[in-house]
Amino acid sequence: MEKHDDILKELESISPKLAEIPRKDSFQVQEDYFTRLSETVHQRIHDEQNQGKVIRGHMFGPSTLKWAAAFIVIGILGSGYYYFAWNSFYDRNIATTEAYILENVDEEIITDYFTELPDKANKNKEAIDNSLDNIDEEIIIEGL
């Protein structure tokens, strides 16, 4: 009772008007609510124990999803950076090599190289065909 009076006095000191409102808990529950609650809680505990812990909640919880999203974003940004950085490096290298060749290698050598290129390719093809002709087909099939 003393505690109740102290709390009422405190309320009166802060708001006398509010202290005049009769204090009552206006929320009600059905008469057998707590009897049924006990049964429901027991049932839920029983069910949880039978099912074991739900792993899904841990695996796909909000924090896991946040981390997954962060990894995906970092992955996309990283791949994008790698792609553009590599491309510009590759372009720069080709351009540098071309410039170096044009500046330092004699034009005739370059012309000869490109003229002989188809001949070399043809010769290579002929050599491969010849060697294939000389090998027994059975040996090839066995090798495969």
Next chain:
Amino acid sequence: MVLSHDDANDITQDVFIKCWNKIAEFRGDSQLFTWLYRIATNETINFLKQKRQKMFIPFSKMEKKMSYFLDDSMNFSGDEIQKKLQSALLKLPDKQRLVFNLRYYDEMEYKEMSKVLGTSEGALKASYHHAVKKVEKYIFYD
């Protein structure tokens, strides 16, 4: 803290189940009463937070939505002034409303409340003072 009977029922069940699961971790540093209250308040605050997140409802609209329960609920038997008091409480931030409820309805000492909520007594007194002033303003002057 929650006006809907179903919400209150869900929280009550969760609190008892949590207590059952965590009873082995209760070291007896505080009273069992304090421990139970702490679990109950944490569950309630988390429930309200999750409900807002799930429904994508801002605080102001949530309060409006919850106040409909007062008109429809079979479990609320209060008169007009009690209804207004409950509507005023809905306008308070969760923690402040919790402090008001613990003091006004549960008549809890600040010392005990401090152990339950992990907040200093001074801060709780200030919080209760602000809550009372806001409720008074809403009921009598708005």
